[in-house]
Amino acid sequence: MQWEALTSADFAAAVQQTGVCVLPIGVLERHSEHLPLGTDFLNAHRIACLAAEKEPAVVFPPFYFGQVYEARCFPGALTLRPTLLLELLQAVLDEIGRNGFRKIILFNGHGGNAHLLPFLAQSSLWEEKPYHLYLFQDVLNEEREKTWQATVETPLHGHACECETSITLANFPELVRMERVPPQPGEPRRRMSHLKGNYSGIWWYADYPEHYAGDARSASAEKGRALRQLLVDSLAEFIAAVKADQAVETLEKEFFSRERALREK
Structure with a gap:
């Protein structure tokens, strides 16, 4: 169920029926020359909606605010001040x-959120809330990972690559410009390889200054439908597991009870 498509009365019923809201998070950023700026949030939202058809949940409207500072040098990127974003x-x-x-x-649809969202989840221990937060991270189990690898043909993936382009072809074929796929793969430049053990914010740009990581020339809608189904099935299973879960609520109540007792001493 899509939040924005429900009437107010139907929304209230959906809250009671499901108890779970899925928030897919993407961004607006360059995806080489052939994919739309909204690739991440468009695909994440579509996958979440398909998963919620299998395992009922309410999916939040398309959300495109995330960590994408590495794309600020390209037209169309949308970024917010870090503190405002949080x-x-x-x-x-x-x-x-x-x-x-x-x-x-x-439900994360953008690799650049890989540090932001765990921090957001960890921050839930700062203040007790009436809700409980779950971050879906281990998207594919071993069997589905094998199927994924058997579906794709290219070894390098990461951004606007064969798999991301294929999924976008399956979801939004009218937005993909296959004739604009670069003639050469997006290989890492390794311009910071001399700094062993280092992490710098510029690392992505150092490797992929054109925001292209992989080789999209062999992408197809058929592959995209197969890959999408793996993600949909995984998310649907996670929604079901979250519905059944009681441990997070129990543990958070215990945690905040001890935290209050410590403050009141």
Whole structure:
């Protein structure tokens, strides 16, 4: 069920029926020359909606605010001040909770959020909330990972690659410009390889200054439908597991009870 497509009465019923809201998070950024700026949030939202058809849940409207500072040098990227971004995400979660959901699933559609979203989840221990936050990270199990690898033909993936282009072809064929796929793969430049053990914010640009990682020339809608189904099935299973879960609520109650006792001494 899509939040924005429900009437107010139907929304209230959906909250009671499912108890779970899925928040797919993407960004607006360059995806080489052939994919739309909204690739990440468009695909994440579509996958979440398909998963919610299998395992009923309410899917938050398309959300395109995330960590994508590495794309600020390209037209079309949308970024927010870091502190504002965190405040916005927390405010959105609080509003989802205010609307009655007691379980919220973050579904990441953008690699650049890989540090942001775990930090957001960890921050849930700062203040007790009436809802519980789940971040879906281990997307594919071993069997599905094998199927994924058997479906794709190219070895390098990461951004606007064979798999991402294929999934976008399956979801939004009208937005893909296959005639603009670069003639050469997007190989890492390794311009920071001399700094062993280092992490710098510029690392992605150092490797992929054209925001292309992989080789999309062999992408197809057929592959995309197969890959998409793996993601849909995995997310649907996770939604079911979250619905059945009682451990997070129990543990958080215990944690905050001890935290309050410590403050009141």
